[in-house]
Structures are given as structure tokens and as C-alpha cells.
Amino acid sequence: MKLYEMTACEAAAALRKKEVTSQELTESVLERISGVEGIIKGFITILESEKILQEAKKIDKLLAEGKKLSPLAGIPMALKDNICTQGIPTTYASKMLENYRPSYDAHVTEKLKEAGTVLMGKANMDEFAMGSSTERSFFHPTRNPWDISRVPGGSSGGSAALVAADEIFFSLGSDTGGSVRQPASMCGVVGLKPTYGLVSRYGLAALAPSLDQVGPLSKDVRDCAMVLDIIAGHDPRDSTSAKSKDNYVDYLGREVKGFKIGFPKEFFGEGLEEPVKKVIMEALAKSEQLGAEVDEISLPKTPYVLPCYHLVVSAEISSALARYDGVRYGFRAREGDTLSELYRQTRSRGFGSEVKKRIILGTHVLRTEHYDDYYWKALKVRTLIKQDFEKVFRDYDLIATPTSPTTAFKLGAKNDDPQTVHSRDNYTRAANLTGIPAISIPCGFVEGLPVGLQIMGRPFEEGRMLQFCYALEDMLGVKGYKPEISVEGGH
Amino acid sequence: MSFEYEVVIGLETHVELLTESKIFCACPNRFGEAPNTNVCPVCLGLPGSLPIFNENVLKLALEAALALNCTIAHYSKFDRKNYFYPDLPKAYQISQHDRPLARDGYLELVKDGKLIRKVRIERLHLEEDAGKLMHDEAGERSYVDYNRSGVPLIEIVTAPDIHSPEEAHLFLESLRKTLLYTGVSDCKMEEGSLRCDANISLRPAGTKSLGRKVEIKNMNSFRAVQRGLEYEVGRQKEILKAGGTVALETRRWSEEDGATIEMRSKEEDEHDYLFFPEPDLPPLILSEEFIGAVKSKLPELPVDRYFRLMEEQGISPYQAEIITSSREMADFFEETLKIFPQPQTVSNWLLGDVSGLLNSMGKEIDEVAFTPQHFAALLELLAAGTLSGRLAKDVLEESFQSGRHPKEIVQKKGLVQISDEQELLRIVDEVIEDTPNAVNDYFAGNKKAVGFLMGQVMKRTKGQANPQLATKLLQKKLKQLEK
Numbered sequence: 009m010k011l012y013e014m015t016a017c018e019a020a021a022a023l024r025k026k027e028v029t030s031q032e033l034t035e036s037v038l039e040r041i042s043g044v045e046g047i048i049k050g051f052i053t054i055l056e057s058e059k060i061l062q063e064a065k066k067i068d069k070l071l072a073e074g075k076k077l078s079p080l081a082g083i084p085m086a087l088k089d090n091i092c093t094q095g096i097p098t099t100y101a102s103k104m105l106e107n108y109r110p111s112y113d114a115h116v117t118e119k120l121k122e123a124g125t126v127l128m129g130k131a132n133m134d135e136f137a138m139g140s141s142t143e144r145s146f147f148h149p150t151r152n153p154w155d156i157s158r159v160p161g162g163s164s165g166g167s168a169a170l171v172a173a174d175e176i177f178f179s180l181g182s183d184t185g186g187s188v189r190q191p192a193s194m195c196g197v198v199g200l201k202p203t204y205g206l207v208s209r210y211g212l213a214a215l216a217p218s219l220d221q222v223g224p225l226s227k228d229v230r231d232c233a234m235v236l237d238i239i240a241g242h243d244p245r246d247s248t249s250a251k252s253k254d255n256y257v258d259y260l261g262r263e264v265k266g267f268k269i270g271f272p273k274e275f276f277g278e279g280l281e282e283p284v285k286k287v288i289m290e291a292l293a294k295s296e297q298l299g300a301e302v303d304e305i306s307l308p309k310t311p312y313v314l315p316c317y318h319l320v321v322s323a324e325i326s327s328a329l330a331r332y333d334g335v336r337y338g339f340r341a342r343e344g345d346t347l348s349e350l351y352r353q354t355r356s357r358g359f360g361s362e363v364k365k366r367i368i369l370g371t372h373v374l375r376t377e378h379y380d381d382y383y384w385k386a387l388k389v390r391t392l393i394k395q396d397f398e399k400v401f402r403d404y405d406l407i408a409t410p411t412s413p414t415t416a417f418k419l420g421a422k423n424d425d426p427q428t429v430h431s432r433d434n435y436t437r438a439a440n441l442t443g444i445p446a447i448s449i450p451c452g453f454v455e456g457l458p459v460g461l462q463i464m465g466r467p468f469e470e471g472r473m474l475q476f477c478y479a480l481e482d483m484l485g486v487k488g489y490k491p492e493i494s495v496e497g498g499h
Numbered sequence: 500m501s502f503e504y505e506v507v508i509g510l511e512t513h514v515e516l517l518t519e520s521k522i523f524c525a526c527p528n529r530f531g532e533a534p535n536t537n538v539c540p541v542c543l544g545l546p547g548s549l550p551i552f553n554e555n556v557l558k559l560a561l562e563a564a565l566a567l568n569c570t571i572a573h574y575s576k577f578d579r580k581n582y583f584y585p586d587l588p589k590a591y592q593i594s595q596h597d598r599p600l601a602r603d604g605y606l607e608l609v610k611d612g613k614l615i616r617k618v619r620i621e622r623l624h625l626e627e628d629a630g631k632l633m634h635d636e637a638g639e640r641s642y643v644d645y646n647r648s649g650v651p652l653i654e655i656v657t658a659p660d661i662h663s664p665e666e667a668h669l670f671l672e673s674l675r676k677t678l679l680y681t682g683v684s685d686c687k688m689e690e691g692s693l694r695c696d697a698n699i700s701l702r703p704a705g706t707k708s709l710g711r712k713v714e715i716k717n718m719n720s721f722r723a724v725q726r727g728l729e730y731e732v733g734r735q736k737e738i739l740k741a742g743g744t745v746a747l748e749t750r751r752w753s754e755e756d757g758a759t760i761e762m763r764s765k766e767e768d769e770h771d772y773l774f775f776p777e778p779d780l781p782p783l784i785l786s787e788e789f790i791g792a793v794k795s796k797l798p799e800l801p802v803d804r805y806f807r808l809m810e811e812q813g814i815s816p817y818q819a820e821i822i823t824s825s826r827e828m829a830d831f832f833e834e835t836l837k838i839f840p841q842p843q844t845v846s847n848w849l850l851g852d853v854s855g856l857l858n859s860m861g862k863e864i865d866e867v868a869f870t871p872q873h874f875a876a877l878l879e880l881l882a883a884g885t886l887s888g889r890l891a892k893d894v895l896e897e898s899f900q901s902g903r904h905p906k907e908i909v910q911k912k913g914l915v916q917i918s919d920e921q922e923l924l925r926i927v928d929e930v931i932e933d934t935p936n937a938v939n940d941y942f943a944g945n946k947k948a949v950g951f952l953m954g955q956v957m958k959r960t961k962g963q964a965n966p967q968l969a970t971k972l973l974q975k976k977l978k979q980l981e982k
Contacts, residue, residue, distance in 0.1 A: 105546070214547070376771050
């Protein structure tokens, strides 16, 4: 077994036992990157090997000195390119910020630095995290390690593909409507969207601030809990940051007997591919074998999730992205004599088409004459959806659904049909609208492509959610399957 | 045919709050520093930055709202006001739209001892200031200074209750005074810590409905507000007299031209600010206890103090106005009265010599070392006849400069007035003996010679002779000699 094939936890354990050094782990990962990154293209920026190795050696020295560091010290990782890294390009996968280098680190960047993890680079994504295939990156698409003719999902497609391809031990993504979970599902890795407020958003470029959360993508559930332990917790720089956190790793290995799991019938209807459904139902059956009680439930407001989500997201996007105007930083169009022409040219040419479409939609729905009909109504519906979930959580500990109705689709395949693209992501939106935690774990394969099971829990009950997923992961027996990355592709 | 019009004015005032740091970040809130030195990712609106509400802003805004007799909202929230401009780094201003911090207040205007107008305050809300644009002289380049970006502001909107440019001026003076009393702002229009836009319309006298209003901007002093509005009254009157219609527009006051100039029409392109609730900040939920605690710490407000001092101390409206012009002055007055309870004397000296010295030094009463204790002691020395009026002025000046107690000055310099008859008589005798020419002049009928002789007496006593007594003794002596 190559070093890069280990999970973060295994690698960390080997480090502690002095069987390997961080330098060796990093070199192994660099070797892997040089082997497959040319095919996968999961990075936008890879840091200079020398600098990375310097960092790894520093950690080795600290460990040798007996310094008390976090369990993940010395472990190579990557960050989605919308998470600020001081002095390191943070492009948002957009022409608008192609050469932008932040002056400060995001909260999560700081946390991972403090923990002694080794940053390898910045992961590819859809431009400004808008999209579900990573094809909307200004730079290049990323390929799915399980089949390089397919997309890795999105928008955190780079973060997911890099973990699946063993190019890094774990990564961070951001999730506004499923952008961590959907690519995790398509790439066969674990992806968690924490409860809104559990992880500080400071330094995460806003897409829709009332929905955005940073979350880990990892090779297994234990790694996920370990990363969450590092990045969760109060940050006074984010007003929406929660006051406290739990110790997530502590939950792993506990009994899950008697857990009540609900599967909402609205998530198993039209649009869900039959083979995917079958894999999910098998996973639910295995949950029962663990002693969990599994019932069909109903979330009757589900049909309103998508329209509500689109109104909230586009409105917030139009405001969040207004600052990219060419005045202070980023791309500036040189044409135009007037201020409004500078704005027009810069924004017309700096943003991709999907971004512009959503800005236009958001501006439209926020207009005074439309506000009550659209945005205000969406906020009210959002409250109803929340109540829908609260009601279920009175009786059930967890809700289980497919993460995505399909497995990974072909590059370029469905891009022309926005309706398909949007409805495809319908299963993940509700967790963002309601703020609850949701995770996707690999639960099987359809024609060699991974299928993800989504588990949603009560706010701030990530611990119990991970406890259940850890037990189920063991029972499912899909962990450890690795894609064979080949230029030919297949399927 | 005669036209009688009533002027209707409403004011929108922006006031910067005197906090240590900005409203949503820890950058210092300071005026006049090198451009772009008091900035951080938050007030520069860099990607990923988030606002954190400075609780001190809330306290000051509440004080202002309570001083303006507003009803405080137990629930208010922040909203985004979206528009593009280079001085606005996020391309939205965090403000309050439909749920402002406070509503329905009023400010009373007084003049000559009487309440002349109660101007209603429609709303008071919190928001952040924008940066400042600067243009080079050639007009080729523009620069932005973001030091001001994120400075806390309150916007105060009045009802259309003001009926003349002078009243608008008086309103601003009263508002300034009230806010200075509470200490929430330094209200310096020249530094932009108080800014005012006006809406003005005319209507036929006696009618109720509002005329077509014009918004006036860029009035950068209290005087400019009055002049701008006066100009606008004249302009609109002429239009109406000629049977025309006032265009709905925003106009800019030009100090150089002494006129308002059209900026933009409101009829064609009313801007939509796309307001929506700020998702990055929680709502402001205030308990009755919290509001009550802030209220209980409010100082007595200028209007109340003005009427109280007139009634309690019997001072004139003019005196009361000057004395209550600042909280410090009024405090000084009342502190002095506690020791030396003669309001007229205290008031006369305060408005006379004390104010004169302050003006010449360019200082406020709380910026000099002269205290109410000093002041009362000085007036006591004067009342006891220890000091002449002349000497008292000297001692006052000395005390102002050095901060020393008047009694100490008097003692050290031996400045006590000589009122001892024997002592003075001895000096008078000396003078008469030493200056026979002057005495002869006097006997020759030149009564002015008395003045010269008095001068000699004062010279020999270093000015300390009790002038009335010395004159009396000198004249008595001369009359004796003449016989």
C-alpha cells in the first residue's frame, strides 16, 4: 500500500508511531499528484513542492521535539479556491479574480494551519461556487477519478476528486445547496455540510450568506469527524457563528441501536434513477441490521424547496457579488470612459454566463415591486420548510435520502438543460434552507460509479450523525474501494 | 393678485457617532489620518470578510434616540442597501430599512424664552458610512480613501414640520446641542461628522396638502443650509408665481454660485436600492430594562435646562441661551452658583470676561484650568472688596493662564486692595509733598491735576489702593491745604 492511499487517520497514526514522517507523506502525495493530476485536474493552484516540503519538515521537527499538535498535524490537504489563503491565489475559479491574492487567511485556513496540516494547493470549483459539475470553472473542468469522461459533481468538484484520486488526504469545500455533498456522492467520498453556524464563514467568499457553510471532504467518516473537530467552533469574526462545538471523534464507535431513521417518500419519487434507489434502499436495510428503526416519513413542503432556494440564493448572490466591480482589485475592463461603463464592461466580461444569469435573476426578484411576491414570500416558505423538518425531528433522529438522483454524468452532457441541472440537485437544498447538518457517505456503486447516501440530522447533532454513519460505513463494506485512474476511461 | 406661500421643509441628517472603533470592525474611528490607514478586510469589503456589530454604537444611537424623545423598537434589523459607487466597497451599504432602531420622536425649538416649534422626528436608524472620493486638480484621476468606510452613522429624518430656512438653521443648532449634551457625536459639519440634506416645497398658505418637493444636497455648514434653503424658497416662488410647476429633482447647493444647481431628476430614474435583510447580522432585540438603563443615564437636555435656569435663577433668555449653549458651560455656571449663589453676578462675569478670555484663547470652558471653585473664590474676593474690579480682571486672566487659585495669586503678588485709611493717607501725603507742581496746578484751578495725583497714588501702591477711598482722601487733603 502506498502512503498516499492511507486515510488521514491512518497516516496520522503512522506519523505518531514514527513509522513515517510528514515529509514522506507529502512526497508520496506529490508523487501521486505528478502521476494523475494531469488527468484529473482537481487543482487550480498547486503550491511549489519546495515550500510544501519545507512546511512538512517543520512539522516533523515539531513532532520530534515532542510538541503537542493536533491529530492531523503533518497531513497534506487542499482547500477549495473560494477559501481565503493569505498571499496564495484565491481565484473563485473566475476570470474576475484570476490573479487575486487575499491579504488574510480564512478562519478555517487559520485553524488548519494551527493544527499543523500541510496545504498542497487550491481546489477547482464552479465559478463562484455556482454549478454542480465543476465545468463552470474559468480555468478547466475536473474529471471524475472513477471515470474520467464524467464530471466530479460540483461545485466543490476539485475538492472531491482530489480526495477520491488520493492526491490529498482530505480537503475543504463549501456547501450552499449541496456543493460538498453532491460531488462527494459522485466521487465516492465522505462530504459533510455542518449545521449553519458551526464553522465560521470568515474568509469564505460569500455566495449566499444565509446558506453557505464550509465542510470537509474525506476518505472516510472518521477522517470527516477529525477534520470537523479542527474547523468547528466559535469565531467572534462571524456573527452567525455558534457559541460551542462538540468533540465529534468521541461519538465514533458508540452503539446505534434504537436510532430512529426516517426516509421521506418525496425524495424517492420521480427523477430518482432506479439503480440508485436500489442501492439506497439496501443501505437502509443495513441500517436496520444495525438495530436502527427505519420508517417511511413525509416532508410535504418538499416541492417548494427548489423555487424557494433559487429565490433566496439568487437574491443573495446578486448582492454578494456586486463588490466585484473592477474598482479595487481583480479584473478591470480597460474600455469605457464613464464609471457606469467601467462597471458594465468589467462585470460583463469578468463573470461567466451562469454567474451573470443568477445576478440578473437576483436583481429582478429584489426589485421593490417584486420583493413581496418573490423574496419575502421565499422567506416565509423557508420558515414553513423548517417547520416541516422540525416536526419530523420530534420523532426521528435522522433523515436518510439519496444525495443525488443519479451517478456522475458525462462531461458536457447535461449542461444545455438548466432544468435538469437544477432539479438534479433537489435533494441537498433543504439542509441549507433549514440550516441542519447533512452528510453524504458512499453506500454502493451503480455500473462502477459511486452512489452517495445523504443523512440529515438535528441542528448541532453532527456527533450523533457521524456516530450513525461510522457504524453504517462499516456495515456497508464499500470503504477502501479505489478508482483505477486511466486515460481510456470507460463505462 | 397676491401670492402667499407657506414653506415646508423636512431634514435628513447624518451624524457620525463618537465610538473608538468602526461599526462593523475594530478599525479606529478617527478623522484626518493618512488615506487608507484605518482599514481592514471588513471595511474594505474584501471577499470573505464579515461584519460584527459594535455594541457601543447601539448605546450611543439609543442615547441619541432617547434624547430626541423617540420610541425605541424592541426589534430592529439591518438591511442591505444595494448600489454601485467606488466609495462603497461592498457595493451595498449596511443600513436599516423597514425596521429602524427608533421612530416617532420630536425636538423642541426655543427662541427668546419661548417654545416656538416642535419638530417631529419620523425615524432614526443605524448605518455605516462610505469612503471618500478625491479627484486630482486636472480632473484626470480619482482616488478613494476608505478610512471613513464603516464609520458608524445615525440617520435622523424629520417630518415636514419646519417652515422657514431660519427654522431649519435653528433645528440644526438645537439638534447639535442635544447630541453634544449626550456626547454621542462631535457634530462638526466642516469635518462631515454632521451632514444634512433638505426636502423643501412650497404650498399656498392655509392649505394642507404638500407641494412638489425638491431635495437639496451639499450644504456643508449651518449657514449653507440656511442660504441654500433661502435661495430655493426664492426660486420655487418665482416658478409658482409664473404659473409653473416645480420639477421633482435633486439639487446641489453651490457655495461659489450662491445658488442650487440641478443634479438629477427624480421623475425619470428613481433608483431602486434592492433592500433586503442583511443575512450576516442577527436582528437587534432590545429589552425594556436595557432601554431603561440607557435612559436613566441621560443628562438633562438643553431645552429643559434652559427653562429651568431661567426659572430657578431668574436669568434672562439671552443669558440662559448662552449658558446652556454647551453642557460644560451650564455645568460651570451651576457649580459656581453652589459656592457663590449670585446668579446675576456669575452670569455677567461668565458671559463677559470669562467668555472673552475663552474666545481669545480659542478654548472651551472645560479645556482651561480655571474651575468653578476658582471662579467663585474670585467673585467672593470682589464682593468682599478685597479686589477691585480692575484687579479681579487681572487675577482672572492670571488664573486662566496658570490654573492657580485666585487667593494664591492675590497672596503671592500682594495684590490685596489697600483700604486702610491710615496707610492711604500716608501715601497721599507723600505724593502731595513730592509733586508740588501738580498741587500748585490744582490750586491754580486745573482740576485735572487730581487725576495726575491719583495716578501717583496708584503707582506707589502698585495699583492696589482702593480707588474710591484714595480719591476721597486725596480730595479731602487738597481741600484742607487750599484753605
